[in-house]
Structures are given as C-alpha cells and as structure tokens.
Amino acid sequence: MTKKKNSINKSLIEECKNGDSKAQFTLYSMYSRAMFNLAYRIVNSREDAEDMLQESFTDAFKNLGSFRFDSTFGAWLKKIVINKCINQVKKRKGKIITNIIPERDHNKETSKLDIHNDIKKVVEGIGKLPDGYRLVFTLYLLEGYDHKEISSILDITESTSKTQYLRAKTRLRQILTEEKISWIN
Numbered sequence: 001m002t003k004k005k006n007s008i009n010k011s012l013i014e015e016c017k018n019g020d021s022k023a024q025f026t027l028y029s030m031y032s033r034a035m036f037n038l039a040y041r042i043v044n045s046r047e048d049a050e051d052m053l054q055e056s057f058t059d060a061f062k063n064l065g066s067f068r069f070d071s072t073f074g075a076w077l078k079k080i081v082i083n084k085c086i087n088q089v090k091k092r093k094g095k096i097i098t099n100i101i102p103e104r105d106h107n108k109e110t111s112k113l114d115i116h117n118d119i120k121k122v123v124e125g126i127g128k129l130p131d132g133y134r135l136v137f138t139l140y141l142l143e144g145y146d147h148k149e150i151s152s153i154l155d156i157t158e159s160t161s162k163t164q165y166l167r168a169k170t171r172l173r174q175i176l177t178e179e180k181i182s183w184i185n
Helices: 002-017 021-043 046-062 073-092 112-127 131-141 147-154 158-178
Strands: none
Touching: 002 021, 021 046, 021 073, 021 131, 046 073, 073 131, 073 147, 112 131, 112 158, 131 147, 131 158, 147 158
C-alpha cells in the first residue's frame, strides 16, 4: 500500500513540476493541515502560521525540480516549513506551543471540560516560555528530533539544545504550578 501511495505522490509531484495547478491544489490539500499545525506550534500565531504555510508551499512548488524522491514529499516539505518558521521566530522572537498531558487526581471525577481547560492552560503556559526554550521544546517533544538534529537545525551546540530543553521544562513547571496544574515529568 505504501508503494502505491508513493507512486501516486510521485506522479502528482511530476504533474506539479509541469505547472498543473489542479495537481498543486491536490498536493496542497493533502499536506496543508499538517504543515499548518506544525507552523502554528512553532510561531504560535494563526496569521504567521498561515503566512509560513503559504510561503512554504510557494517555495516548495518553485523548487520541486530539486526534489529527488530520496525522502517523502512530506518530510521534504516539513523541512521547508520548519526553516521558514525558525527564520520567522528569529525575526520577531515568536512563540511556540507543544503538548503536555496534565496529571489528574484519579480519586476525582473529571469532565472533558476540566481536561480541556487544563490543556488550554498548559498551551498558554508554553506560550509564555522564552523563544529558544519553546523552539527546542517543540522540536524535541512534538516533532521527535533528537538534540543532535536540533543543534544542526538551529545552529547551536548539542549541549545548548539539552540545556534549553531542561530549562523549558523547569520554567513550564513553574508556570503551571502558578496556574495550579500539575503534569507528568
């Protein structure tokens, strides 16, 4: 099934290379939601995420000739989105979000509304982290990059990446404690 999907993507990408706007729209439709979510987690602004998404797709379509099918199109596009967003964060000192699961008291009944409110407070807390902390935190926890990869992406040392991540966790704990929310690890 994966091979069939790759061949569909390959023919679709070839059509996009030839300037087929319908094929470009199809490719955009396939990846835009995931790439928007990625951009939003990094820049923490709907407007900026939308801009980064559009700029990333524009660059991707312009540079499809350099796409060699060594990786999936999604992985290639993801790198473009991350780089665009990192540059945006550096320009404006933006915000990043990530996910953390709040720890619950199992003796109490909790409603979906309580959990939703806790998650909302966690996301807001992450929005209060300094830029470098949020960036490393997001790349490490959400995107699954290791510290060596993060150091390469951000042009920092591996130890700086690890330090920023640990400081982000510590600061987020403080923020969540002030909000009276506890979380795992």
